[in-house]
Amino acid sequence: MSTSNGEPLAVELRNVDKAFYGVKANDNVSFELARGEVHALLGENGAGKSTLCSILAGLYRPDAGEMWFEGKPALFKTPKDALAAGVGMVYQHFRLVSNLTVAENLALGHHDQGVRLDQKELARAAEELGERYDLAVDPTARIWQLSVGEQQRVEILKLLYRDAKILILDEPTAVLTPQEGQALFKTMRQLAGEGRSIIFVSHKLDEVKQVSDRVTVLRNGKTVGGVATKDADARELARMMVGRDLELPTRSASAPPGEVMFSVSDVRVLSDRGLEAVRGVSFEVRAGEIVGIAGVSGNGQRELAQGLVGLRRLTAGRVEIDGEDVTSDTVLERIDKGLAYVPQSRLGMGLAPGLTTEENLALKAFRRPPYSRGRTLVASAFRDEGARQIEQYDIRGVRPGLPIRLLSGGNLQKALLAREVELEPKVLILRSPTRGLDVGATEAVRNQILAEGVRGTAVLLISEDLDELMALADRLLVIYEGEIVGEMQTEEATSERLGLLMAGQRVEESA
Ligand SMILES: Nc1ncnc2c1ncn2[C@@H]1O[C@H](COP(=O)(O)OP(=O)(O)O)[C@@H](O)[C@H]1O
Ligand SMILES: [Mg+2]
Known part of the structure; x- marks a missing residue:
């Protein structure tokens, strides 16, 4: 329950389970966070990162397991509890009130209702914190007037205004430009330098390599391991994350267009x-x-x-x-x-959620052979072509007769892309x-x-x-x-x- 130099860990989780409708999002997870470190939580989509963070931040209660906070047993009942103890989280979807100002959002949930807020005082606090941590935003601006990057800064300012000692950032760079990402990393290092602890959630190896001191990898809800970042190479981390060797394809010098x-x-x-x-x-x-x-x-x-x-x-x-x-x-x-098109929203614009995978695969080609002969639809073609494409494009999780919307995001995208490239556009x-x-x-x-x-x-x-x-x-x-x-x-x-x-x-x- 303590680090090698005898200082208590900022947070320790032991054997935590959390299931949603029988699916284990966290399965016997253990996690240690030291004071003053940037600790990356790495894992594929659905690995259980957000769930783990939400448990730490008091949003979810684990089904089983133990948690210590600064060496003492603790299980926060609500995010408010957690924040009062010094643990705060910036969620993937921000929780700001869009028609209030930056300063007002800072105070939200902190000062008791009924206390008249001194706007000037709040604005000054926001400005001061913004300056100190390179998180400048206009305190009088309303949230809806801000860019996504600025809104994120407000979320972090909110935690600092409450003097959070542990800041949990759930995929913060997903909404930032590379420069904004770099600026955030600088702020994160500064906060860690002051002795605060940062949990940095990401599935991007280069970011994790760049900014973190330690990495914990989650896969399928389980902790795969924890390593000091400087001792981990990107390949090894990728293998821990995915469970197999993997290389993301890149274009090679191709034939002239x-x-x-x-x-x-x-x-x-x-x-x-x-x-x-x-x-x-x-x-x-x-x-x-x-x-x-x-x-x-x-x-x-x-x-x-x-x-x-x-x-x-x-x-x-x-x-x-x-x-x-x-x-x-x-x-x-x-x-x-x-012309073929793969839109951003896979369900709705792209696929018909209520139709089966086979029907979706045929959705654009059904007026042509082999689906149609003259004006007649060939039932067996839907089945045969469907089976071939599901195999060829490695679309997993298809259950006969059931709607495509039950597939995972990755498999939906494989199906959508299969349908488009099958047209040989x-x-x-x-x-x-x-x-x-x-x-x-x-x-x-x-x-x-x-x-x-x-x-x-x-x-x-x-x-x-x-x-x-x-x-x-x-x-x-x-x-x-x-x-x-x-x-x-x-x-x-x-x-x-x-x-x-x-x-x-x-x-x-x-x-
Ligand atoms: N509120 C919820 N209700 C139902 N299932 C959930 C909920 N939150 C997470 N899950 C499921 O738990 C698993 C882990 O999700 P999550 O913690 O969001 O992973 P990550 O953040 O690593 O992408 C996924 O299978 C997800 O579908
Ligand atoms: Mg997540």
């Missing part, structure tokens, strides 16, 4: 609110080329993708597939001319194809995208994940406020250069 297959000129698209979300975008994608569009979410990516596939009207511009003008074609006509547009997927599914999806490039498809990959873009794309464009603000070959790209462009800073081009 062919003819222009997809041409987009001066396209303009309105947002739902009638504002111009895409403001004159032009680019080309050649056969066999993978072109990436990088950008922070909300800079016109959604409207651009929907405009290109025909789900949203263009107010200006022209789109061509293989030299043919499709600007005024319907979605269906574009599909027939060779000329142009494939994907949005954030591996978002939220675990490493195994990410590997499969990346391989499939690379295979499309090799097959000669013109691939447009719209993503917020720079690692993914750098690994797959031949050429990169950066979108900011509806405009393409930068273009480069992937070899010339660095995450710093991309990050600056994504944040709206035009980079001085050196001659």
Whole structure:
């Protein structure tokens, strides 16, 4: 219950179990957090990281197990209890009140109801903390006026305002640009330097390597092991995380691209609110080329993708597939001319949640052989083709007759991608194809995208994940406020250069 130098551990968990509806999210988990360390919690999606954090933060009560806080037995009954003891968490989904100010949010849940809050005093506290920890935000701003990165800073400020000694950050970098991520790491190191402890949840090995002192790996709800970060190499950590050797595929120097297959000129698209979300975008994608569009979410990516596939009207511009003008074609006509699309929301926009996997796989091709002969549907084709594709694309967890929505995110994405590439498209547009997927599914999806490039498809990959873009794309464009603000070959790209462009800073081009 204490470290080698005799100091009590900040937190210790022993043999913790927590199940949801019979599924063990945490299975006999043990975890030790020392004072003054950044401790990474690494694991694939669904490994049980958030559950463990929520137990520490008093949101969930474990079914079994013990917990000590600074050497004394403790089990927090509520997040309020935990915070009063000095343990606070920034959840993946922020819990700020959007129409209150930063200062008001700081006080929320802290000061007793009825106490009149001194706004000036609060604002001063927010400003002071913001300055000390490099977490500057305008204390008078309302939450809805802030960027996601700023909102995250408010969440951290809230914990510091309560003088939390243990800060739990659940996948904090998922919503940040690379620069914002670096700034957060600096703050984390500073906090640790003051003797606070940080639990940093991530599934990104390079981040864990960079910022943490120790790593605990979770897999399938179980602790696989804990190591000092400096003693762990990335391969070993990946193996602990996934349970097997694994290498994320990256593009190799590919054949020179062919003819222009997809041409987009001066396209303009309105947002739902009638504002111009895409403001004159032009680019080309050649056969066999993978072109990436990088950008922070909300800079016109959604409207651009929907405009290109025909789900949203263009107010200006022209789109061509293989030299043919499709600007005024319907979605269906574009599909027939060779356009395939993997949208960001797999269920709903992508797949029909209530239909079976086999039916979903046939959803775009059923008017063609082998599904149809003349005007007749061939029942056996649904079964045979379905079975073949499920096997070929390694779609797991399919139960005959049951709706596809019961599959996990990774398997949904494999099914969606299978359906699209089975059409042998000329142009494939994907949005954030591996978002939220675990490493195994990410590997499969990346391989499939690379295979499309090799097959000669013109691939447009719209993503917020720079690692993914750098690994797959031949050429990169950066979108900011509806405009393409930068273009480069992937070899010339660095995450710093991309990050600056994504944040709206035009980079001085050196001659
Ligand atoms: N509130 C909940 N209700 C039902 N199941 C849950 C809940 N929270 C987590 N789970 C399940 O527990 C497992 C672990 O989830 P989680 O702790 O969120 O993992 P991670 O944060 O590592 O992705 C998953 O199978 C998930 O579906
Ligand atoms: Mg989680």
